[in-house]
Amino acid sequence: MSGSKKTFVITRFDPDRDEAPRQQSYEIEVDPRWKVLDALNHIKDEVDPSLSHRWSCRMAVCGSCGMMVDGKPSLTCKDSLADHGDTVEVAPLANFPVVRDLVVELEGFLDKLKQVKPWIIRAKERAVEEGTHRQSPAEHQEFKQFSMCINCMLCYSACPVVANEPDFLGPAAIALGHRYNLDSRDEGDHERQEVFRGEGSVFSCSYANECSEVCPKNVDPAAAVNQAKFRAVIDWATSFVVPRGGEG
Amino acid sequence: MGRPAHPDAMKSSRPSPTRMAPPQMPSEYPMGGRYRAYTLFDATGFVYLLVGLLGVRVVWALGDGPVAWAQLQSELQNPLYVGFHLLALLSVLFVGVRFFRLFPKAQPPRIGPAKPPPQPVILGGLYAAWLGVTLLMAAILSGGLL
Numbered sequence: 001m002s003g004s005k006k007t008f009v010i011t012r013f014d015p016d017r018d019e020a021p022r023q024q025s026y027e028i029e030v031d032p033r034w035k036v037l038d039a040l041n042h043i044k045d046e047v048d049p050s051l052s053h054r055w056s057c058r059m060a061v062c063g064s065c066g067m068m069v070d071g072k073p074s075l076t077c078k079d080s081l082a083d084h085g086d087t088v089e090v091a092p093l094a095n096f097p098v099v100r101d102l103v104v105e106l107e108g109f110l111d112k113l114k115q116v117k118p119w120i121i122r123a124k125e126r127a128v129e130e131g132t133h134r135q136s137p138a139e140h141q142e143f144k145q146f147s148m149c150i151n152c153m154l155c156y157s158a159c160p161v162v163a164n165e166p167d168f169l170g171p172a173a174i175a176l177g178h179r180y181n182l183d184s185r186d187e188g189d190h191e192r193q194e195v196f197r198g199e200g201s202v203f204s205c206s207y208a209n210e211c212s213e214v215c216p217k218n219v220d221p222a223a224a225v226n227q228a229k230f231r232a233v234i235d236w237a238t239s240f241v242v243p244r245g246g247e248g
Numbered sequence: 249m250g251r252p253a254h255p256d257a258m259k260s261s262r263p264s265p266t267r268m269a270p271p272q273m274p275s276e277y278p279m280g281g282r283y284r285a286y287t288l289f290d291a292t293g294f295v296y297l298l299v300g301l302l303g304v305r306v307v308w309a310l311g312d313g314p315v316a317w318a319q320l321q322s323e324l325q326n327p328l329y330v331g332f333h334l335l336a337l338l339s340v341l342f343v344g345v346r347f348f349r350l351f352p353k354a355q356p357p358r359i360g361p362a363k364p365p366p367q368p369v370i371l372g373g374l375y376a377a378w379l380g381v382t383l384l385m386a387a388i389l390s391g392g393l394l
Contacts, residue, residue, distance in 0.1 A: 015267040071275040091272075094250055096258045098269035105268055107260030142357045156258060160283070163273045166256035182357065208286040209350055226354030234359060 003031045006081065008039060010051065011091040012101050021098060024048075030081055036090065037065050037076040040102075052101040060216055063152030066093050067102050073154035075216040093157040109153060112169050115195050116177030121188025139184040146179035146224050148217045155211035155221050167200035171211035171221035174202055178224040181231065193235040202228045250275040289346055292339040299336050348374045 005027055013021040026043050034042075037055055044051045055065040058077045065076045068091040070084060081088070096104035126133065155171035156162050162170050169177075177196065180186045196202045205225045212222040250273040257271045278287040309320040323329065351374065352367040364370060387393045 013269045015269075018269075021269045021272075068274070071281070073274070091275075092269075094274040095253050095271050097264075097271050099266065105258070105260060105264065107262060107264075108258035111261050158274060160273075160277055160286070163253040163257055163271070163277070166254050166259060206286075206290070207350055207354075208283070210282060210286070213282060220353065222350070223353040226350075227356045230354060230356045230359075 003029050003034075005086075006030050006039070006084075007087045008043065009087060009089045010040075010043075010102070012051070013092075013098050014050075015100060021092075032082055034081045035077050036067075036069050036074065036079045036081060036084070036088065039081060039088070040076065040090065052103050054103055061150060063150035066152040066154050066157065067091065068094055068157065073157040073214045075152055075154065078216055093153055095157050095159065095162045096153070104153075106153065109151070109156065109170070109173070112173040112200075113151075113176065116169060116173050116192055117188055117195070118173075118176040118180060120180060120183065120186045121191060122185075123187045133185040135184050142184075143179045143182035146175045146182070146219060146221075149175055149179075149219045149221075150217055152216060154214045154216065158208075158210035158214045160208050160210070161204050161206060165200070165204050168204045169195070169200045169202070171205075171225060174205075174228055175219055175221040175224035178228045178231075181228070189231075190235065193232055196228055196232045197236065202232055205229070250277060285346070289343060292343050295336050295339045298332070344378060348378075 008026045008028065009023050010026065011021050012018070012024045026047055028039065028042060028047060030039055030042075037058065040051070040053050041055070044053070053065070053067070055077065056062040057064070060075055060078045063075070066073060067076050068074070068089075069076060069079055070089050073093060076090075090102065092098045092102045093104045096106070096108070099105050149172055151172060153172070159168075159171055161168050174196070177192045181189045181192055202225055205222075207222060207226060209222045211225075212220045215221060253271040253273045255270050274283070277283045306320065309316040348371060352370045355364040355367075355370065357363065365373075384393075
């Protein structure tokens with residue numbers, strides 16, 4: 001390996017020993033082609049096996065390796081070391097409780113995700129013999145962008161509202177709920193609107209747009225959240241004209 | 249490391265079997281990196297509050313008669329007031345440009361059967377409406393339409 005040396009300042013936290021997170025430095029020789037994740041794996045494999053971090057696919061698909069790199073939310077398997085200086089700071093994702101070192105607790109997100117019902121809801125299921133639900137390419141295009149989310153949590157880590165309002169559903173959950181509201185096969189819009197207008201509503205978003213800036217898959221969650229606001233207002237206004245909850 | 253976030257931020261509804269470190273805000277928040285523009289955007293709300301209070305004072309002086317009105321007009325010549333109005337103008341321009349930059353993508357792809365026009369058309373419409381309203385207000389306030 002013909003590389004240069006870099007110092008990694010990594011936030012460590014051992015719940016059995018540490019009162020609070022602390023920083024530990026590692027100076028290692030790096031290959032200029034490495035991503036940040038390669039360096040973390042090298043440290044774990046060759047220098048300090050006690051370091052804990054999550055990763056899986058190494059190709060920006062699984063969304064496991066999100067961390068704060070030099071203060072910014074980053075997918076470490078996609079983040080090239082060449083874009084960083086001689087000292088690289090790596091910390092667990094902001095706005096999340098930390099389980100250990102660079103590993104954060106994701107259960108809070110799963111609670112929020114469940115609330116928006118991220119699945120196709122039908123008022124009445126179609127019989128199998130009636131065939132499949134057909135969807136045109138144009139109808140698919142309407143929600144495709146929002147279905148590219150890999151749940152990497154970078155958007156939650158960048159959002160100032162998530163940091164201050166624990167009930168806020170947050171960018172990825174709203175984007176996924178909105179994705180199903182836009183799906184021509186779905187009929188669950190009104191159910192999700194109750195969630196979107198309820199506690200932790202879409203209106204908590206103050207449109208910092210940071211979620212979209214850090215999204216590694218160009219999902220643009222800020223667009224989803226603000227489109228959801230628009231739909232929530234229209235749904236609320238039309239509810240006075242078209243009564244809800246009655247028999248079809 | 250950043251400042252502490254809300255202790256319940258992204259907390260699970262189920263109790264955790266292990267002790268965890270509390271969530272931290274992004275280290276750049278609120279005045280570093282891209283957060284600076286967002287924080288300034290929010291801070292302009294204070295400028296609008298002061299503009300609103302000044303508006304109340306203007307109406308009050310108008311109700312108090314010609315002497316109070318003339319005195320207020322004289323006070324408004326003060327460089328501090330001129331500076332404040334310049335700050336308010338900059339705030340409006342900053343918020344307007346930021347809002348117009350972000351607004352088009354907030355359009356739903358469809359409302360019923362209607363689809364919104366392409367983003368450049370929305371953007372052009374917003375700036376045209378802004379300019380039109382500004383010119384209309386300027387004409388009314390300068391007495392041109394009365």
